[in-house]
Amino acid sequence: MAYDKFNILTSTGVPLPIENVDTDQIIPARFLKATERKGFGDNLFRDWRYHQDDSPKTDFVLNNPKYKGKILVGGKNFGSGSSREHAAWAVYDYGFRCVVSSFFADIFRNNCLNIGVLPVQVSADFLQKIFAAIEEDPQTELVVDLHKQLITLTTTGESESFDINDYKKNNMLNGFDDIDYLLNIKNDIEAFAKNTPL
């Protein structure tokens, strides 16, 4: 599925300074029963966000009106656990277009890239600076420039570059997906398959 192009994103950030945020927290398994990709944002961080009687937990960041924006800023080892793309869908469906952390779990990172959410890995130091800046002023804006591979804290002007391979970068900038690419080299794949017995 083609997705939105990503170029420069300027937004406030929503801070979640917890380490090892796993996919069962991002979207608990009991919400994986849909057969369509719809409505997952409602259950993003369900059990951290709501009590068992569905009333909001007021101390959770998504329930705090001070924090808004399209950038989710998470602690180290974000997205560990299951391969469920539903976790990335939930992040996207809630309205985030970018997740910043000092470390990502592999499958989650891939899943994000495949649906047009940009994972931005920064140093532990820079992550702390972002958390501190948001804590001081929730209106603090971050600028994520995919073309330049640069993330900037507008309050101090400090920035850091981030990694992404050229292929994925080009996909994100243009809203292309992998299947388009693969369908274009179908002849190569078919030739390969001929020599690969089942």
Add this chain to the structure above:
Amino acid sequence: MSTQKTLFDKVWDSHVVHQIQNGPDVLFIDRHMIHEVTSPVAFLGLKNRGIGVLYNQRTFATADHNTPTINQHLPVEDPLSANQLKALEENSKEHGISYWGLGHSKNGIVHVVGPEYGITQPGATIVCGDSHTSTHGAFGAIAFGIGTSEVEMVLATQCIMQPKPKRMRININGKLGVGVTPKDVALFIISRLTTSGATGYFVEYAGEIFRNMSMEGRMTVCNLSIEMGARGGMIAPDEKTFDYIKEREFTPKGAAWDKAMAYWSTLYTDEDAIFDKELNFDGSLIEPMITYGTNPGMGMGISNDIPKASALQGGVATYEKSLKYMDFQEGESVKGKPIDFVFLGSCTNGRIEDFRAFSSIVKGRKKAENVTAWLVPGSHKVEAAIREEGILDILTEAGFELREPGCSACLAMNEDKIPPGKLAVSTSNRNFEGRQGPGSRTILASPLVAAAAAVTGKVTDPRELMEIQMA
């Protein structure tokens, strides 16, 4: 550069269809397993693009994540679950994919049935929309979990695009002590590496400990590779591997077998091949393991006390949050704590060997009254073996019941949910907050530790019960 190759390199490199500069490799996928939860949106994607499945014979469907574990002959009650199961059946039919749904004699957990029917083979690339696909690495395959966009990709093109991971080798030599199982070896490794210690790597397990392990044990170890962040884990195939897969439904026969064997016997790491990272442990130092926190890296030997937060390097707030969730205190022992539930099952420990181990402890004892036990075989084949080997009689005698196959309380998508606040000893793979049901608290452990807890009603070192048996 050395021309010597690791096992991982040999298998990966032989499946690269196309390389993209400063981008991922296009990797050909030999076999693809699907289940009801992560595939419907992928099929929807194909429909939206107006394309079909390129090689339907390479994909295999089974229903497991969302299935009930009692009364499987009745219609599934939960309408959402029923809908997902129906979608899997219809999509499989429409595209001519082999489908082992609820009630089918070959039905079971995707990572249990794959090896049982020989879908899993050495040197193959295998993917599935489930992170514990790493299980199949036990046969010397490259196997890993993928997201739904990638499921669609494989259906459409039989390829995925992935940057090649780095290589890590974990060597463990020595002899395992009494009561120490493959699960303990895996939990031990994860406790040393943490849940992110192998992120970006593909792991090869090598050394005496793994050579001496059964295929079931190797599957348990490879299964848990993902819990330290690894893309997957693998073990070089040997006689044990070939004996296991020989004559299974989907393994080659006759001349094709000989040809395959010629290739499979080249699947090992060359002597001078270089790993990006190599770790060594002494297997004789491992004891039965338990977890005390809310990720699989928070594990320790059963006779140890929970580490103090002051001993950590950073992450103290997260650590404290985790202990608070478990209602445990730093510095205390977990042994002796009363428990409420025992779960024996999952693709980690739901195979026949696990039921043998469990029954070896409960034999001649009784289930503790305070414990609810869910014993869930990984497949119908496992279930049949439990009956044939007389294990069911031992379990029944001790007051246990056997449920029907499926993922069950491993991820609690069906009715099998541990209630809020209740403490469970589970042979599954994740002790995340709420993983086994909202508010549930999980201690991960081996089938032996689970059995010891089930008969004593508290966290118990199985070696204590084994000594009594030996006396």
